[in-house]
Amino acid sequence: MSHLPSRGGPQTDRPTLTRHPAWQALVEHHRSIADSHLRQFFADDPERGERLNAEAAGLYLDYSKNRINNETIRLLLDLAGNCGLPERIDAMFCGDAINTTEKRAALHTALRAPAGACIVLDGVDVVPEVHAVLDQMATFADAVRGGLWLGHTGKRIRHIVNIGIGGSDLGPVMAYEALKHYCQRNLSCQFVSNVDATDLVEATRGLDAAETLFIVCSKTFTTLETLTNAKAARAWSVAQLGDEHSVARHFVAVSTNAEGVAEFGIAPTSMFGFWDWVGGRYSMDSAVGLSLMLAIGPGHFRAMLDGFHAMDEHFRGAPFGQNLPVLMGLLAVWNTDFLEAQTQAVLPYDQYLKRFPAYLQQLTMESNGKHVTQAGARVDYATSPIVWGEPGTNGQHSFYQLLHQGTPLVPCDFIGFCQSLNPLDSQHDLLMANLFAQTEAMAFGKTADEVRAEGTDEALVAHRVFEGNRPSNTLLAERLTPFTLGALVALYEHSVFTQGVIWDIDSFDQWGVELGKLLAQQTAAELASARAPTLTHDSSTNALIRRYRQLRKESP
Numbered sequence: 001m002s003h004l005p006s007r008g009g010p011q012t013d014r015p016t017l018t019r020h021p022a023w024q025a026l027v028e029h030h031r032s033i034a035d036s037h038l039r040q041f042f043a044d045d046p047e048r049g050e051r052l053n054a055e056a057a058g059l060y061l062d063y064s065k066n067r068i069n070n071e072t073i074r075l076l077l078d079l080a081g082n083c084g085l086p087e088r089i090d091a092m093f094c095g096d097a098i099n100t101t102e103k104r105a106a107l108h109t110a111l112r113a114p115a116g117a118c119i120v121l122d123g124v125d126v127v128p129e130v131h132a133v134l135d136q137m138a139t140f141a142d143a144v145r146g147g148l149w150l151g152h153t154g155k156r157i158r159h160i161v162n163i164g165i166g167g168s169d170l171g172p173v174m175a176y177e178a179l180k181h182y183c184q185r186n187l188s189c190q191f192v193s194n195v196d197a198t199d200l201v202e203a204t205r206g207l208d209a210a211e212t213l214f215i216v217c218s219k220t221f222t223t224l225e226t227l228t229n230a231k232a233a234r235a236w237s238v239a240q241l242g243d244e245h246s247v248a249r250h251f252v253a254v255s256t257n258a259e260g261v262a263e264f265g266i267a268p269t270s271m272f273g274f275w276d277w278v279g280g281r282y283s284m285d286s287a288v289g290l291s292l293m294l295a296i297g298p299g300h301f302r303a304m305l306d307g308f309h310a311m312d313e314h315f316r317g318a319p320f321g322q323n324l325p326v327l328m329g330l331l332a333v334w335n336t337d338f339l340e341a342q343t344q345a346v347l348p349y350d351q352y353l354k355r356f357p358a359y360l361q362q363l364t365m366e367s368n369g370k371h372v373t374q375a376g377a378r379v380d381y382a383t384s385p386i387v388w389g390e391p392g393t394n395g396q397h398s399f400y401q402l403l404h405q406g407t408p409l410v411p412c413d414f415i416g417f418c419q420s421l422n423p424l425d426s427q428h429d430l431l432m433a434n435l436f437a438q439t440e441a442m443a444f445g446k447t448a449d450e451v452r453a454e455g456t457d458e459a460l461v462a463h464r465v466f467e468g469n470r471p472s473n474t475l476l477a478e479r480l481t482p483f484t485l486g487a488l489v490a491l492y493e494h495s496v497f498t499q500g501v502i503w504d505i506d507s508f509d510q511w512g513v514e515l516g517k518l519l520a521q522q523t524a525a526e527l528a529s530a531r532a533p534t535l536t537h538d539s540s541t542n543a544l545i546r547r548y549r550q551l552r553k554e555s556p
């Protein structure tokens with residue numbers, strides 16, 4: 001089978017994925033096992049639960065409850081090799097311009113490289129720069145946490161408000177919630193993202209501006225929502241403190257755009273930088289994580305980076321058959337393109353991970369929600385699944401009905417921890433019992449005969465049947481620590497990358513967000529004009545704008 005060369009730039013010589021022999025072999029193979037049930041897979045291979053698993057950086061992955069057998073894995077690994085995954089991994093870690101449409105590297109792995117490492121990009125070792133910013137963040141965080149950095153009136157900072165959106169919000173807020181157990185509790189953190197003023201108003205309600213520090217977090221420092229909220233926050237803060245000079249003690253910025261930051265009125269010494277080779281959704285371990293570092297402290301932040309790095313090393317070095325991100329990425333391709341699952345549920349059995357599904361939505365869907373290959377050809381296969389989820393056990397009492405008996409097939413990732421951070425009687429056992437039970441119920445279900453054997457009224461038998469055969473992965477770790485969280489995030493980052501390589505798409509651009517932004521700018525001008533403008537949209541949009549303008553005028 002021909003090996004497809006790949007490194008850096010678009011693979012113009014790469015044949016269409018679906019015509020490749022490695023893909024065709026999977027199509028054939030799928031046909032041969034399409035009617036098999038997970039009950040059968042386990043009956044044929046009773047030890048598969050002991051075998052189809054892998055472990056790295058404190059995370060144990062059980063993937064035995066997927067609709068696969070040994071041959072499926074062999075063929076998926078063959079596909080990975082033929083799509084040039086080893087070379088693409090190398091290219092990413094080496095800083096090649098793998099984000100081809102934006103002509104830049106995707107070097108987030110350098111953000112967690114240890115101080116002694118050397119990663120050269122355009123002739124410069126970026127590792128010392130990364131650690132210089134980490135040190136700057138740590139000095140600042142220690143000063144705020146220790147009461148050395150005071151507000152304009154001499155009061156201690158007690159509230160942090162991070163203003164950012166997308167990658168400048170979802171990572172920090174997810175990790176802040178995930179690591180709340182490790183937070184300094186006399187320092188509250190709020191996250192404002194939405195241009196809906198309610199977000200800022202509610203976040204700052206009741207706060208004393210003299211004790212409040214805003215972090216304006218934006219890679220580009222041009223994002224409408226963030227700049228609008230930042231200006232409103234500055235007005236709120238200055239109005240309470242009565243002095244424009246107070247901005248220096250109450251506003252810091254995280255950005256790659258020093259000019260934009262200076263224009264906003266934040267001094268260069270209060271800016272924490274990062275680099276264009278860090279994608280927004282891959283940035284929570286850069287200065288974008290400043291709010292998190294303030295909350296958990298530099299030591300825990302560095303432990304989180306160690307977790308990221310441990311998973312990076314595993315991804316880069318482990319044989320693909322035992323490589324967690326590779327296996328999860330290939331299983332996602334299998335479920336999406338061969339089982340035709342259009343969505344994927346992420347179900348953390350840990351309340352601290354309540355924002356993890358939302359974080360993964362951007363990571364996965366902004367990365368792989370693409371319809372053309374790197375060379376610009378329309379794909380003839382499905383790319384990213386829709387990712388969604390809620391913590392267990394809450395989800396069990398809302399949407400799990402559909403997971404068990406609905407018509408769509410929804411592969412699930414279950415995530416659980418063996419030790420609770422808040423042990424209370426036997427509640428953790430109850431929580432985990434539910435996780436294990438759900439994976440079992442989804443895989444094996446309950447047949448009509450089993451339902452009948454329970455003495456069920458015949459009229460209800462069909463309603464009480466669980467077909468099962470719902471695929472799932474289970475991720476287990478000892479305890480939710482900063483290290484484990486870092487490893488978990490890196491696992492999903494690299495799984496998403498693996499999927500993108502197979503699908504031959506650029507996982508690091510996001511052109512799909514542009515059109516809406518452009519139209520919103522035009523429409524905002526139409527809403528702002530005092531006299532009714534001539535509207536040139538379609539009839540639906542025109543009518544909606546007219547109605548809005550009319551009712552807005554009439555509202556109290």
Ligand code: F6P
Pocket residue numbers: 165166167168217218219220221222223226280281366510513
């Ligand atoms: O509009 C999408 C996006 O560009 C995301 O990719 C990014 O994370 C977010 O906006 C915020 O961008 P910035 O950090 O530049 O404000």
